[in-house]
Amino acid sequence: MTTHTTRMLILGSGPAGLSAAIYGARAGMEPIVVQGIQPGGQLTTTTDVENYPGFREVIQGPWLMEEMQAQAEHVGTRMMYDTIVGVDLSQRPFRLTGDSGDVYIGDVLVIATGAQAKWLGLDSEELLKGKGVSACATCDGFFYRGKKVAVIGGGNTAVEEALYLTNHSHDVTLIHRRDSLRAEKILQQRLFANERIDVLWNKAVERFVGGGSPEGLVAIELRDTVTGALSTIEVEGGFVAIGHHPATELFRGHLALDEDGYIAVETGSTRTSVPGVFACGDVMDKVYRQAVTAAGTGCMAALDAERFLAEAEFEQERQAAE
Numbered sequence: 001m002t003t004h005t006t007r008m009l010i011l012g013s014g015p016a017g018l019s020a021a022i023y024g025a026r027a028g029m030e031p032i033v034v035q036g037i038q039p040g041g042q043l044t045t046t047t048d049v050e051n052y053p054g055f056r057e058v059i060q061g062p063w064l065m066e067e068m069q070a071q072a073e074h075v076g077t078r079m080m081y082d083t084i085v086g087v088d089l090s091q092r093p094f095r096l097t098g099d100s101g102d103v104y105i106g107d108v109l110v111i112a113t114g115a116q117a118k119w120l121g122l123d124s125e126e127l128l129k130g131k132g133v134s135a136c137a138t139c140d141g142f143f144y145r146g147k148k149v150a151v152i153g154g155g156n157t158a159v160e161e162a163l164y165l166t167n168h169s170h171d172v173t174l175i176h177r178r179d180s181l182r183a184e185k186i187l188q189q190r191l192f193a194n195e196r197i198d199v200l201w202n203k204a205v206e207r208f209v210g211g212g213s214p215e216g217l218v219a220i221e222l223r224d225t226v227t228g229a230l231s232t233i234e235v236e237g238g239f240v241a242i243g244h245h246p247a248t249e250l251f252r253g254h255l256a257l258d259e260d261g262y263i264a265v266e267t268g269s270t271r272t273s274v275p276g277v278f279a280c281g282d283v284m285d286k287v288y289r290q291a292v293t294a295a296g297t298g299c300m301a302a303l304d305a306e307r308f309l310a311e312a313e314f315e316q317e318r319q320a321a322e
Contacts (some may be wrong), residue, residue, distance in 0.1 A: 009106025014041020016281025019298030025076035040065035113247035116283040132217025137161035139285035149237035158241035
């Protein structure tokens with residue numbers, strides 16, 4: 001067992017965690033990043049990235065995360081290939097335990113553990129991810145300009161994604177397994193008023209159908225949840241919009257979470273309910289969920305953490321002088 005000590009401990013190595021590391025390292029805080037189960041975050045499973053500022057050509061998600069990590073290491077970040085399984089936030093410095101048995105001690109803690117999109121769990125869905133099946137319309141909708149697309153779900157996310165996709169597609173179908181939506185009334189009104197959107201009620205996805213060369217989504221096979229009858233709708237894009245799982249189980253009972261399980265932060269900051277603990281990226285953002293906004297909040301977390309430490313250390317020196 002090894003004990004690793006740092007002024008700034010960061011959990012998560014997506015755009016939020018690595019941006020926090022870059023800013024923290026440049027401030028001389030010698031951060032440690034514990035990479036977690038998915039080093040590089042969700043962008044490592046994303047192929048074409050066309051909306052990250054600074055690149056005129058389409059770039060690859062894994063390449064972008066490799067560059068971010070290299071930049072973080074270049075300015076002084078230490079990367080640890082471990083997963084945190086235990087936390088003690090009862091006093092500073094904070095003490096966390098890794099799956100490896102190593103102990104990580106940080107004067108401040110930045111949580112950037114992200115959130116995972118919920119999927120339907122179908123084999124055909126797994127086979128066609130990135131080949132017509134997506135869980136983010138704002139990320140991938142641009143690639144379906146002029147094509148027929150479908151959104152699966154019935155909550156706010158699904159309705160918002162269907163409305164967003166009408167910017168690119170003249171033919172959007174919302175597929176919902178019940179006969180009424182859970183989305184807010186104002187969103188439902190906008191949905192039903194949009195001539196580009198059709199709604200299929202009481203339909204569940206049985207299978208995503210691939211075809212063509214290279215293979216891509218060509219249709220979705222549906223099962224009627226009332227009669228059991230099967231039907232098929234031809235589409236080139238299928239967007240699963242049934243919510244997200246924030247990676248916050250580790251912090252339940254240690255930090256204040258909102259009703260959806262996201263880490264609660266003070267408005268306009270990354271400060272959590274525990275002084276010295278900061279949250280950034282998708283683990284605290286259920287609205288935007290973009291790489292660039294995650295990076296932005298990572299910057300905020302590092303600046304908030306640096307300010308917190310400076311004030312804490314000034315107070316310690318003042319008390320020692322009295």
